[in-house]
Amino acid sequence: MAVEEIEASLERQEAPGLPHVPLADAQRHRGPDGEGYYVERAAPLLLHDARPSGDEAGICGLGHRRLAVLDPSRGRQPMVSRDGTLAVVFNGEIFNFESLRRELQPECRFDTDCDTEVLLHLHARHPDDPAAWIRRLNGLFAFAIWDRRRGRLLLARDPHGVKPLHVARHGGDLLFASEIKALLAAGVPSRLNRAALHVFMNVRYVPGEDTLFDGIRRFPPGHFAWVANGILEEPRRFHTLPPAGASAAPPPSERTGLIRDVFRRAVAGQLTSDVPVGISLSGGLDSSMNVAAAAAAYRSDPPIRSGDRILRTFTLGFNEPTDELDDARLVAGRFGAEHHEDRLALNPLARMGEVIRAVEEPKINIIQGYVLSQFASRNVKVLLSGLGGDELFAGYDIHRFCNTLGRGHRWMPRDVQRGLLGPLGRLWWRAQTAGGALRFEHCRIGGQIALSLGDRAQFYTRLRNAWDGDAGMYGRIYARPDDFRSLPATQSYFEPYFDDDGDYLDQVLRAEFQTKMVNDFLVNEDRVTSAHGVEGRVPFLDPNLVRLAFSIPARDKMRGRETKTLW
Structure with missing residues (x-):
């Protein structure tokens, strides 16, 4: 059904409003071809041509803005299963949906010619083991499936994070949407996340699940999670990059x-x-x-x-x-x-x-x-x-530096790397600052890179222009530098991807x-x-x-x- 946009909310208990309506409205640009809403209460309510009123609150509300790409006339969302027990909103495209559909057809009847319906049938076949079928999807996706029979919701995001999915709590409700602005429109407070801002000021983006908005998080790629009674369970991984050497490379x-x-x-x-x-x-x-x-x-x-x-x-x-x-x-x-x-x-x-x-x-x-x-x-x-x-x-200039360093790592014993490269870097730093051989900013940046030669994660972040290893820079960047000195260092976000073993360029590419x-x-x-x-x-x-x-x-x-x- 490709390219449907997911904007929705799951309410823990009855609430006076319907947050999924402003959630969807704030993302009209993502789906200009139509809208739809689903509300779970004593009996489910599905509306494609009208909006639910504020009196229709219940335990689950789904809102959807549609960009019609596959089966434009029949692929409207939220889509509900024939027996009325499942409802789905979906953003993305499942590229192997036709082969999955052929596999399901002996037992399942399809009413559309789009990929969204395949998700409903796959979930119906494996309701308690999402990983069994999600990992078979070849596509770009973020979706939510409401299961009336079990009273829970399934959230999932594609392996490499092509499609976005954000979550937040507000007023006892769990809200989720493709974009942050939708959550703000639904009433989530707009507050600055200082730790995220600090790493952003270093590498110009926020790695991990944090965003620049406090309380709004990214759902991790390659994961799924259950939501029941308004509680988002710990996301579970269904995909990971194969470790180095895990599979035989072709000749x-x-x-x-x-x-x-x-x-x-x-x-x-x-x-x-x-x-x-x-x-x-x-x-x-x-x-x-x-x-x-x-x-x-x-x-x-x-x-x-x-x-x-x-x-x-x-x-x-x-x-x-x-x-x-x-x-x-x-x-x-x-x-x-x-x-x-x-x-x-x-x-x-x-x-x-x-x-x-x-x-x-x-x-x-x-x-x-x-x-x-x-x-x-x-x-x-x-x-x-x-x-x-x-x-x-490996197409960027930074990969040249990392490959050169990696060749040195391959022949230099680990203890030598730690014991020799760091002191050499410090010696180079003192020599350059004393002699004034470089402009100040070049000397500062080059010195920081040299000082990190014995630490793989630190060396990478310095190549990416992270500056917070230099205490003197805080006053140059922030009006109130003391508010930021105690925050996690940029390097800490990248340390899980590096160790002293293995090929350094491979670690950089994976990171x-x-x-x-x-x-x-x-x-x-x-x-x-x-x-x-x-x-x-x-x-x-x-x-x-x-x-x-x-x-x-x-x-x-x-x-x-x-x-x-x-x-």
């Missing part, structure tokens, strides 16, 4: 071909739609691979289910010689795409207020995506991006995939597309491709200082 001679084959299948699956689909094309390698794979998928026999099957690409120029408009035109022309171009305004900061409201964090690097998504929304409802390629296959990818890049991707009623999809995060990528030793993803050599 080196077969890797590139296998990666491309799995990627082509991922793109073909993520083109699934009953409305027009587009591709964000920067002219770089990853987005160009999307275009090439989509062109091949559209030529396939039998034809794939993908709107009007017109290959459309969208590119944003920056009115600078360094933009990639020429490269994008070349790629689009090579594959016969219907190419669309726009240019960033000369004063893009004039729109910064609306962009920050959309993303819910003060970021500067999101204007381009916001403008491009708005431009693409005139022609498509689904937009594929190349996000994830650099993260899986970034589970932190920066989820809570920075994917947050941006979701908000800037959804702000304009567009569903963002990321083929590089296909679970089969992710599993394959992490089975390959990280050191084989680079050749010297050359990044992303497996492509």
Whole structure:
């Protein structure tokens, strides 16, 4: 049923209002094609053409804003099972829903041609073991299923956190929604989370489950949880990245071909739609691979289910010689795409207020995506991006530093790393500060990196420009620095991903995939597309491709200082 937006509330007991109505209203942009509400009380109430009144309060309320992508005429939500015992709201797309449906059909009758209904039947088959069926889903999803018979609700979020899900408590109720602004609209107080702000000021995003709003948390990716009597149980993991060396990597001679084959299948699956689909094309390698794979998928026999099957690409120029408009035109022309171009305004900061409201964090690097998504929304409802390629296959400059350090770690005994690198860093720091060989800010940053050479997590956070290991910086950043000195150090958020064993580059890739990818890049991707009623999809995060990528030793993803050599 793809690309349905979930905004809902679960009330612990009867309440005077219906918080799921303002929850849904605040996210009208995510689902401009319709709305629906479900209220559980003495008898369930399902409304698609009218809103519930305040007198309809009960123990569970679900609200939904719809972006109609699959089966537009029949896939309305909340969707209720034939026997009336289950109700679901769902944001996302299950790309293997047709094969799951064929598996279920001997016993189950389907009334729609969308993926939402598959969730109801899978849950009905395994009501007490969600992990048994959730881990079989290949898709991007956040959903909630209310089970009347058992009096409990199931929450779940996709393995890599592509689709958002936030939770909060307010007035005795448990509220959940795709976006923070929906929870604020339902009455959750807007209070600053100082610890989250501190780590944000260091690395420019908030890793983990915290948000900048105190009391509003992110539901963790790859988890599900039960809610009963208004109590959210501890989320349980249904997915984890395979540990290094857990599965045999394909032979080196077969890797590139296998990666491309799995990627082509991922793109073909993520083109699934009953409305027009587009591709964000920067002219770089990853987005160009999307275009090439989509062109091949559209030529396939039998034809794939993908709107009007017109290959459309969208590119944003920056009115600078360094933009990639020429490269994008070349790629689009090579594959016969219907190419669309726009240019960033000369004063893009004039729109910064609306962009920050959309993303819910003060970021500067999101204007381009916001403008491009708005431009693409005139022609498509689904937009594929190349996000994830650099993260899986070591494509950033930081990976060069980490690979170099990792090679040193491989031949240097652990005790030497701890006992020698730290003192050498301190010696370098004293020499540079005494001699004045570098500008002050370069000396300070370089010194902090050097001082952390013997500590893997600390070295990573310094490369990511975390500054809170330098006590002198607090007064430069905060008007009241003492309010922040006792907060957890930025490094503490990343320590679980590092130890003194194993390949350092592999640890960095895994850490970034589970932190920066989820809570920075994917947050941006979701908000800037959804702000304009567009569903963002990321083929590089296909679970089969992710599993394959992490089975390959990280050191084989680079050749010297050359990044992303497996492509």
